Amino acid sequence: MPHDTHDHDHDHDPLEQGAALRVRALEELMVAKGLVDPAAMDAIVEYYETETGPRNGAAVVARAWSDPDFKEWLLRDGSAAIASMGFTGFQGEYMRVVENTDTVHNIVVCTLCSCYPWPVLGLPPTWYKSPAYRARTVREPRVVLSEFGVELPKEMRVQVWDSTAEIRYLVLPQRPSDTEGETPEALAARVTRNGMIGTARV
């Protein structure tokens, strides 16, 4: 096949190195111009790397599994319930939490760019931004899920959420059956990022 015998000329290091150089030159230019403060750049990277991430979402999920009133609130008004736990900010202003059940499995995508709920999940992983995931999830979600190792019974409906406007989605997985009496901390440890996107069962 042409696409495997002839290597793609453009994915190799030279292009990536070129990108690195171009980005560095842009940063230096914008700093020299006074338009950007390097300290702000450092701070924002550190913020997203340390203060956001899937453990925030896992805490939300674990609490919903542990506290029926919170779960009800979370499903009714995701933005407020999540904000009450301190997870607020860009790309998480308008949150909707969608619950997996015995009959429905939810999966989240953004076909047009890569919208993602930053406060509760951090920045998206590379696969979420890939053309394959963006293109195929809306058309053949079950095939995509099978590539993640998830096989769903035919009777279960797959509900795809394409994040085309300002709402950001978080999947509330089903609580595993063998977790009775576990603390919210122990429950949170079971929750995976993919589980909250919908590309894994928990």
Place this chain on the structure above:
Amino acid sequence: MPHDTHDHDHDHDPLEQGAALRVRALEELMVAKGLVDPAAMDAIVEYYETETGPRNGAAVVARAWSDPDFKEWLLRDGSAAIASMGFTGFQGEYMRVVENTDTVHNIVVCTLCSCYPWPVLGLPPTWYKSPAYRARTVREPRVVLSEFGVELPKEMRVQVWDSTAEIRYLVLPQRPSDTEGETPEALAARVTRNGMIGTARV
């Protein structure tokens, strides 16, 4: 803009040279394997370069302009009328000739690849194969036409032909009004390739 300040890394000579080397290696391999006769390769290039081309189509058009019976036949059964002039072969087996009138302008495209009536027009020009032409002609034919310098009155309907199956299309332009009494040879000299694709008026 990123697309004009940062040159596209992939359109430069290295890639084109790589293509040339790859094609040469493939030819040598296939010849060494005995699957391809270099003389046949030479012959087929020469054939398409010398025996096909827009002058064939121009002869068809000029005859239609000169001979009402032929024109009637050409519009009714393009394949037979064109074959009667000796213009037959691959990508010209099933011809339909579409006539420009005071109220309709025809333009031909192939969105899925670059189907084109080889016997009467030769192989297609680069622009016909460009993504811009293939993508845009079906959606905004008037904008495409304006890039070719053709501005049509609003009242004139543009009829786009997307060559999605085995029919190949040839546009029969309107005979210029200042050509009374001209010989078919003189008329043929007025007919342009773009005029028979529909991206020019004649």
Place this chain on the structure above:
Amino acid sequence: MDSIHDMGGMQGFGPVPVDAEEVFAHDWQKRAFALTETLGWAVPYGSDEHRQEIERLAPAEYLNRDYFEKWALAAAALARGAGLVSADEVVTGRKSFDVDLAAHPRVSAADLLAASRAGAEMTFPDHPAEPCFAMGDTVRVMVHGPDGHTRAPRYLRGRLGRIERHLGAFQFADALAAGRGPDPQHCYTVIFDAAELWGQGSDTLCADLWEPYLEHP
């Protein structure tokens, strides 16, 4: 604009790289991300303008360039569009003129963090217009694809769905990207049957669509 970024439903991209779990594969990607986030204050630009700029890349470039490089290139293009940097500066990376920093103040670390934590307000609870659609209404997504930035993906154009939720009035991405301000519009979650979209299947899909994208069928 229905360019390559609008890839929902396209085939040919191969398997999902399910093992590519990292957020950043290279340190320079962090810088590109941070540059985009900070530069947006000085220029200024918002997400919709930034997305639009990425979408303006030629399709071959869009597919070949790294995700974060595109972010940085789009940010630089917006700075250039605002007259704050020249094409030559962007190419060379060397400053050749000063800008009016009083009109284009850079954001401090503290302000940027505070804003990132607070988020943006994008709704208009007092929007005077009544919503045109109600829960359960059947709607058709407009067939027309505008030339500018839009958030109605092509795979939904002309398709029938049902209003699943009224989300309220939100700033309108098309208007913001076009420089027409927030132009608040009601926004809805619309649910579609897979069979309506792809001719087969019994799964469902929801998308969030502003009112100008929808019509009564």
Place this chain on the structure above:
Amino acid sequence: MDSIHDMGGMQGFGPVPVDAEEVFAHDWQKRAFALTETLGWAVPYGSDEHRQEIERLAPAEYLNRDYFEKWALAAAALARGAGLVSADEVVTGRKSFDVDLAAHPRVSAADLLAASRAGAEMTFPDHPAEPCFAMGDTVRVMVHGPDGHTRAPRYLRGRLGRIERHLGAFQFADALAAGRGPDPQHCYTVIFDAAELWGQGSDTLCADLWEPYLEHP
């Protein structure tokens, strides 16, 4: 398969390169063309299989590679698929094993020219099935996009048109590319209003569509 080759209606490709009037810009493109035309006899393969192979290129490759290079790569891929060359041979360009030339005879210059002049027979005048549609019938293009090669472009899926002409029974591209033989099907010219396709305009568009692509609305 609805990959990048199905680009009808896509935006973002910029202006048409109207001055690029040449057929071949480089001599090697002539060789690539000729290689494709000749190799098709020995392998053998037809246009539909060859198109399908090009369509299988990754979208980024499809947009970046030269038109004729894609032709040659697809031809080589078909030879490889037939077991006549190995992946290693294609990469190195050096022969490592012999093939049965009696089963895969190369075409002579004379035979190739004669065939090129004669053309192919693609119709089945005695096809027993009655056409399902008549002149003027309103038809809807199927929404379903098959995974294999198909000639129903995505911009027509689900849209309403009218039968403009019955073309007769033709070999069916989808079947040929899938190795199912000619599987003759009635084919029609279908006319669409621009407003139906793009939500605006009063121009018209015709496409030629095989019967399995069409349904009564």
